[in-house]
Amino acid sequence: MLTTQPHLRVRRPSPTTVEYTISTSPTLTLPLRLLLVTTIILRLLVGFSILLLLYSKYLLSNFAPDSSTRGLPPAAFLSYDYIAYVLGQIHTSRAGVLSTRLATLTPYSLLLPLSFLVLHILLRRPHTTESLLVLRGLGIQTSTSSASYLSSATTRFIPTEKVQDILVNEAFRGFEVRYYLVxxxxxxxxxVVVFPRLLPRRVIVEKVWRGVRGCLWEKGKEDRVVSGGKG
Structure with missing residues (x-):
């Protein structure tokens, strides 16, 4: 429900500019918005619980600072002493006490791998978005969203004079023939493969291909589909 099949959105800011976006993000209806908000809240709660558990395990180790310094009143806002004070208050709360008990019973060999695995899952983006921006007279720019919230999208700009051709290629992926834009x-x-992660359906690929050529060169090149490649 949170994701759909890759679908195409076309945006034309000007007669010489067009952006093709392929995304697995569904149309945001009110129930879906509520579900997304609930999912975000659950992710934050689980993530906070994991970090609190790791912090409690750290306080049980020999590397933790003297506990007598944790009850000092806060100094300047966001200073080291203030952050230490806030962490101390969290640690002595009900959630902190429960986290300490759980950390005591959980060995490092089990806690660390499971914690990093859960955090990795929580930080993964639920949707994939890839786009192709065409600027007549300037070039094209490809963009692919990252799989994690911790990294930014991958983009590349190719000047028009460097673009020799834009083709629809085909390749075998297992027992299936897939078409992709290059x-x-x-x-x-x-x-350069466009939309490399999503590899949308042939009808979408050919629609983008015709639109890109029409915007970039108008009728300066002959349309053709080239077969080949391997999966």
Whole structure:
């Protein structure tokens, strides 16, 4: 319900600019918005619980500071002493006491791998978004969202003079034939695959291909589909 099949959105800010976006994000209806908000709250609560458990385990180790310094009143806001005071208050709360008991019973060999695995899952983006921005006379820019919230999207700009051609290629992926859009760049042996993570359906790929060529070169090149490649 939180994701859908890759679908296409087209945006035309100007007659010489067009952006094609492929996303697995569904249309945000009111029930879906509420579900997303609930999911975010649950992620935050689980993430906070994991961090509190790790912090409690740290306080039980020999590397923890003297507990007598944790009850000092806070100094300047966001100073080291203030942060230490806040952490001390959290540690002595009900949640902190429960976390300490659980940390005492959980060995490092089990706590650390499970904690990092859960945090990795919590930090993964639920949706994938890839886009192709076409600027007539300037070039094209590809963008792919990262799989994690901790990293930014991967983008690349290719000037028009470097774009030799834009083709629809085909390859075998297992027993399935998949079609994908590629950009032939001057001076590079490898082609640039557009929408590499989602690999949308053929009808979407061909629609984007025709639109890109029409915006970038108008009718300056002959349309053609090139078959080949391997999965």
């Amino acid at each position: 950009v032939v760049v001057e001076g590079e042996e490898e082609v």
